Each structure stands twice: as structure tokens, then as C-alpha cells.
Amino acid sequence: xxxxxxxxNKTLIVKIRGELDHHTAEEIRNxxxxxxxxxxxxxxxxxxxxxxxxxxxxxxxLMGRYKKILQRNGQAGVYQIxxxxxxxxxxxxxxxxxxxxxxxxxxxxxx
Numbered sequence: 134x135x136x137x138x139x140x141x142n143k144t145l146i147v148k149i150r151g152e153l154d155h156h157t158a159e160e161i162r163n164x165x166x167x168x169x170x171x172x173x174x175x176x177x178x179x180x181x182x183x184x185x186x187x188x189x190x191x192x193x194x195l196m197g198r199y200k201k202i203l204q205r206n207g208q209a210g211v212y213q214i215x216x217x218x219x220x221x222x223x224x225x226x227x228x229x230x231x232x233x234x235x236x237x238x239x240x241x242x243x244x
Contacts, residue, residue: 136161138168141241143207145169148180153191162194169198175207176244180237182213192225199230208232212240 134151145168153161168174177198199209210232214222222228234240 134161136164138164140168140172140174143173143175144241144244145172145174145177146180146237147177148183150183152186153184153194154186154188155190158190158194162197165194165198166201169201175202175205177202177207177209178234178237178240178244179209179211179231180213181211181215181218184215184218187218187221189225192221192227195227195231208244210234210240210244212236 134149134153134157137148137150139146145165147165149161151157165177169177179195202209209230211222212234213236214233222231232240232244234243
């Protein structure tokens with residue numbers, strides 16, 4: 134797992150390469166929370182273009198960060214979900230609360 138975090142205005146962009154599962158969830162959660170706590174972040178976008186697998190621990194990471202962003206009156210979104218991860222999103226209902234975008238550019242324009 135490789136985690137990349139960047140800020141674009143008040144939007145935190147989180148790119149995860151590899152897997153988001155019970156082995157990596159705590160580290161990812163801690164690093165994202167550190168950024169949220171130490172920067173003026175209002176919105177969060179997850180770039181899943183290189184995410185190969187996600188389990189229920191990943192759902193927990195996304196839900197927790199979504200709730201933190203809601204407290205800031207912000208928005209949360211995701212873009213470039215592959216078919217395997219999309220299935221987890223559909224089954225869990227994540228697509229009903231996280232906005233889905235085709236690309237980073239589209240996400241930044243609309244969030």
C-alpha cells in the first residue's frame with residue numbers, strides 16, 4: 134500500500150495504491166486524520182485509480198472521514214473506481230453518500 138496526500142485549495146486528495154483492508158486501514162486512517170486535523174481542509178476526494186482491493190475495514194475508513202468532513206460542512210467524493218471495488222461500494226451503499234466522479238478534474242470542478 135502506498136498512500137499519497139495532496140491539498141488543492143481546501144480539498145484533500147487521497148490516492149491509495151494497492152489494498153485498503155484490515156492490514157492497512159489504521160495507518161491510512163491515521164495519516165488522513167493527521168492532515169484533516171492540521172490543515173484547513175473542507176472537502177475530501179479519494180482517487181481509487183490504483184486501488185486494487187477494499188474490504189469492510191476500508192468502508193469504515195471512508196465512513197469515518199465522510200463524517201468528519203460533514204462536520205465541516207464539506208463534501209466527500211471518489212473517482213476512478215475499478216469494477217472490483219465498485220462492487221463493494223454498491224453492496225455497502227457508499228455510492229449513495231459519496232459523490233462519484235469520472236476524473237480528478239471533474240471532481241475538483243464539482244465538489
